[in-house]
Amino acid sequence: MLEVAGLEAGYGGFRALHDIALTVEAGEAVAVVGPNGAGKTTLMRAISGLLAPRAGRVVFEGTDLAAVPPHRIVERGIAHVPENRRLFPRLTVEENLKMGAFSPAARPHFAERLEWVYSLFPRMRERRAQVAGTMSGGEQQMCAIGRALMSKPKLLLMDEPSAGLAPVIVDQVFDLVRRIRQEGFTVLIVEQNVRQVLELVDRAYVLEVGTIRKSGTAAALKSDPAIREAYLGI
Amino acid sequence: MDIFLVEAIVNGILLGGILALLALGLNLIFGVIDVVWIAYAELVMCGMYAIYWLYAVHGVPLPIAAPIAIVFVAILGVLVHKLIISPILGSAPINQLLATGGLLFFLQSFATLLFGADFRNIGLRLPIVEVGELFVSFARLLAFGVALLGMLGLWLFLKRTYVGTAIRAIAQDREIMVLMGVDPSRVYLITSALGGGLAGLASALLVLQYDVHPFIGLSFGPITFMICVLGGLGSMVGGFIAAFIMSQIISVGGFYTSIELSYVLAFLLFIVMIFVRPQGLFGVKS
Numbered sequence: 001m002l003e004v005a006g007l008e009a010g011y012g013g014f015r016a017l018h019d020i021a022l023t024v025e026a027g028e029a030v031a032v033v034g035p036n037g038a039g040k041t042t043l044m045r046a047i048s049g050l051l052a053p054r055a056g057r058v059v060f061e062g063t064d065l066a067a068v069p070p071h072r073i074v075e076r077g078i079a080h081v082p083e084n085r086r087l088f089p090r091l092t093v094e095e096n097l098k099m100g101a102f103s104p105a106a107r108p109h110f111a112e113r114l115e116w117v118y119s120l121f122p123r124m125r126e127r128r129a130q131v132a133g134t135m136s137g138g139e140q141q142m143c144a145i146g147r148a149l150m151s152k153p154k155l156l157l158m159d160e161p162s163a164g165l166a167p168v169i170v171d172q173v174f175d176l177v178r179r180i181r182q183e184g185f186t187v188l189i190v191e192q193n194v195r196q197v198l199e200l201v202d203r204a205y206v207l208e209v210g211t212i213r214k215s216g217t218a219a220a221l222k223s224d225p226a227i228r229e230a231y232l233g234i
Numbered sequence: 235m236d237i238f239l240v241e242a243i244v245n246g247i248l249l250g251g252i253l254a255l256l257a258l259g260l261n262l263i264f265g266v267i268d269v270v271w272i273a274y275a276e277l278v279m280c281g282m283y284a285i286y287w288l289y290a291v292h293g294v295p296l297p298i299a300a301p302i303a304i305v306f307v308a309i310l311g312v313l314v315h316k317l318i319i320s321p322i323l324g325s326a327p328i329n330q331l332l333a334t335g336g337l338l339f340f341l342q343s344f345a346t347l348l349f350g351a352d353f354r355n356i357g358l359r360l361p362i363v364e365v366g367e368l369f370v371s372f373a374r375l376l377a378f379g380v381a382l383l384g385m386l387g388l389w390l391f392l393k394r395t396y397v398g399t400a401i402r403a404i405a406q407d408r409e410i411m412v413l414m415g416v417d418p419s420r421v422y423l424i425t426s427a428l429g430g431g432l433a434g435l436a437s438a439l440l441v442l443q444y445d446v447h448p449f450i451g452l453s454f455g456p457i458t459f460m461i462c463v464l465g466g467l468g469s470m471v472g473g474f475i476a477a478f479i480m481s482q483i484i485s486v487g488g489f490y491t492s493i494e495l496s497y498v499l500a501f502l503l504f505i506v507m508i509f510v511r512p513q514g515l516f517g518v519k520s
Contacts, residue, residue, distance in 0.1 A: 049412060069417070072415065074414065080413045086410045091406070095402075099400065102415045103415030106415075147414075
């Protein structure tokens with residue numbers, strides 16, 4: 001479904017990613033883990049079109065995304081839940097969800113998808129008229145995920161959904177991600193919380209200083225001595 | 235209460251409607267594109283000349299001339315964005331101020347070239363409405379009503395439609411719009427057309443009350459800008475309220491002193507506000 005090859009990206013004179021190769025098959029959940037500053041967010045931004053790659057290819061369902069204008073990538077079926085949620089703080093929950101259905105293909109389905117997102121996250125229905133910036137961190141994350149789901153993506157990119165949340169809320173967010181998986185979405189998730197994310201994905205890539213150092217099934221990585229020492233603290 | 239004071243208050247409210255309309259247009263553009271169109275009131279002048287030319291020179295009926303003028307100024311708005319703002323969008327704000335400031339002088343000179351410096355009147359005399367002891371100009375009542383309707387229409391557009399929601403959202407997070415499937419440059423163009431359209435609507439209402447001349451923009455431009463800053467640049471609600479505060483100072487202040495002094499009072503309040511609350515009444519940007 002998604003194939004990244006030889007990807008290089010960065011900001012100004014800084015090269016954040018080099019020679020990244022990664023694939024995601026339909027129906028899979030794949031994680032990219034690694035320390036702060038490894039380039040995880042840059043990778044997500046390069047896939048969703050927020051950042052133009054300097055070299056290499058991002059191919060989604062056979063189309064090279066370099067040929068697609070950034071604002072049309074969401075129509076192709078990639079939705080991105082960005083780092084720090086990035087809700088529109090002074091719009092209501094429902095207006096935020098509406099923005100998620102902005103693309104022409106999604107608009108006719110707005111009402112039914114809104115209903116679907118509300119059934120997934122009943123809390124959002126309660127808060128529908130509330131201004132998004134006044135909600136708690138966990139609720140905002142819920143809204144950000146709901147906003148991405150409004151385009152009914154084939155591939156959902158999630159950037160650090162657990163960041164900045166209290167531990168008990170982090171558990172709830174991982175439950176949300178689990179439910180998204182059960183709904184049949186293909187997920188590519190970036191996380192610092194390696195222990196928990198390896199519990200819910202099929203495979204993972206380990207990104208360190210801009211390159212992929214290791215990859216494998218979640219089970220294999222969990223038992224890898226180097227990973228256990230560096231990321232799981234065992 | 236003194237009937238003349240009541241009249242001053244009523245006239246202040248009526249003036250407030252049209253100032254609010256102008257402030258809304260300027261605020262909309264600032265909120266979305268982050269640029270202040272210094273020449274905004276000169277676009278109004280262009281619209282007034284368009285109506286004068288259509289109606290007084292060529293005899294096109296007003297109900298047809300006014301919509302044409304609105305579309306004309308909306309197109310001017312798009313051109314201002316395409317030709318002047320868009321190429322320098324990424325440069326320092328001062329450059330955008332200078333460029334739209336240059337446009338102000340260009341439009342003034344161009345209007346002088348076409349129509350001369352004379353005061354032009356469309357030659358339409360609307361009646362005075364008598365309510366009890368109160369005399370109110372019908373042109374002002376009409377302008378107030380239509381301005382309110384125009385603002386209501388814009389509010390519904392911003393609230394109900396996808397593009398309208400995107401216009402409100404883009405001011406809150408520019409970068410992320412692409413992830414929503416929004417092409418920011420298209421939103422900028424639509425906003426410029428809307429801002430121009432509002433200036434066009436204002437021109438149709440002002441031409442009923444004022445003579446048009448190349449420098450008419452100076453009667454409204456500075457006060458509109460002050461209202462926007464007073465309300466908090468980019469805050470549409472703030473601009474709306476500030477418009478009525480300013481118009482009352484001008485109208486009631488003018489009743490107690492003189493019309494010239496009332497503008498001095500308005501500017502004084504503005505200067506004091508800049509020191510006391512520089513972000514404006516409803517400012518969101520620090």
